Amino acid sequence: MIKSYVVDETCNDMRLDRWIRNKLGNIPQSLVEKSLRSGKIKVNKKKVKSSFKIKTGFEIQTFNINFKENILQKKIKYQPTDQVIKENENLIIDDNENFIVLNKKSGISVQGGTKSKKNLVDIFSKSEVFKNSKPYSVHRLDKDTSGVFIIAKNRETAQLLTSLFRLRKVHKTYLAICNGEIESDKGEWISDLIRYENGKKIIEKARTLYKVIDKNSLCSLVEMKPITGRKHQLRKQLYEIGNSIFGDTKYRNTEFAKGINKELMLHSYQIKFMINEKKYTYTALLPDYFKKLIKTKRLKFSN
Template identity: 30%
Template structure:
């Protein structure tokens, strides 16, 4: 192998040099790369550089002859995917562009694999390559029994940017839930630490005291959009933290378990006459788009929740089409108006 030069792409902006090598030359060990940097054989724009240095688009990376042949990870052929699975995940797509794909996941389908799971969203993502070298990748997860929006990045660079937006709380997530009972007060913030008991798929999450060293802080905003007396209510939930089963445990904590919850709420969550499935739906995402501005997208209710809404007299209205709000700083009034259409309007029955 002779000396090579590579130009840093837009997708690789802010990527560490060692991770750039891991992506393009996976056979090269971290120790070997550090030696190449230390001896000046690897250079960026002609200068010496450390493995932890961040890259910028347009920079030139000098790659010397490497100790052993390397194959770029992106050239790996995708694993064959069952055509029926490819069609199934294609039907889930409600938005796509050059950087992002948004899926509407049905209730009952796991997001990722685990013990005893033979079918999940992650294994189906090869069906969304659209002839591209990079395999799409999930940016976040929702529970198996929760329906609704899943965000998928087309490239590793986009995935890193979106993951940072989630960590920085620049993504607004809105869930719709039908709960048994009616919360009092009708809106507020549930500030209840949570602790995990056990491991794997059988783990439980419980409300914990603030001085519990195993507890993690957890906060959820909620608004009662509508209610059928004190029997049941339609809530719009916005998690301010991202703990496992956070919304489900928080609803149970305030005395209004989510209808049909198979794990939390006990018998109270399973009144007769309603579909015995979790009534929790990832309704809307409002996120910074990698190309600037914001993307706001919503997913319509799954069949079992539509039936329950109809029985209780709740009116979800039409599901708006995805909207890109352009500009480096989109007008707050425009963002607020779109959020109202996806978050539900409070009727206060």
């Protein structure tokens, strides 16, 4: 069923997502974005973004959407079992009045999303650790990346830590086992990384300091300190120089396509920052599968 609406003068120069909510109901932004991407909502028969400014006389079409039905459907949150909660509580490195630090396992998202249900925020919202507070995610870590991860216990700390990350005052160290022998033992990678958002090409400058801890003709163990915080930055940069990370099925060089590891060999090893003149340093020990591959590939590292 196709419905058409003509924009009147009271809505001139209004954002499309605001018009949708005003006209069609209090629809979740995620549903608005999804409907626009799939072409179920169009303006003058064209796909546009949610931020698109509509004008008087524009025609807005909806295609086979029952918004009321979608709104009535309750979003089912992930409900962690007691065992999952306990397993993640056992990974906590530090627990204080303002935040916790844990050694995140590979294979779990830090917060819920369209493709991920099981996540740390929902898990710890049911934990005794957050009995008198609620968990706030303050930075990103890929689902398949293991290692140091911080969750704030209150809004004030969440805002402070988020600001520290944004201002690059949190110093992160990652470890990775990558395919092949990295040519230079240390240096800096400076890249123009490309990503796409709503069909638009975006180029972002990325910088990473690196040092090769050990290497042979088959692989390298490398320490990386990102200066910028672009999405998939380290994975993309290693892929660009021809040394993709073991277990990375998204960014992998074709000559290393065989024998893919089950786990992504990328680990957030250490985080350092300062709050009120107090220094904080947290280190996450390597997971067993990471140590096993180091041994199998005859690399040297003192954990």
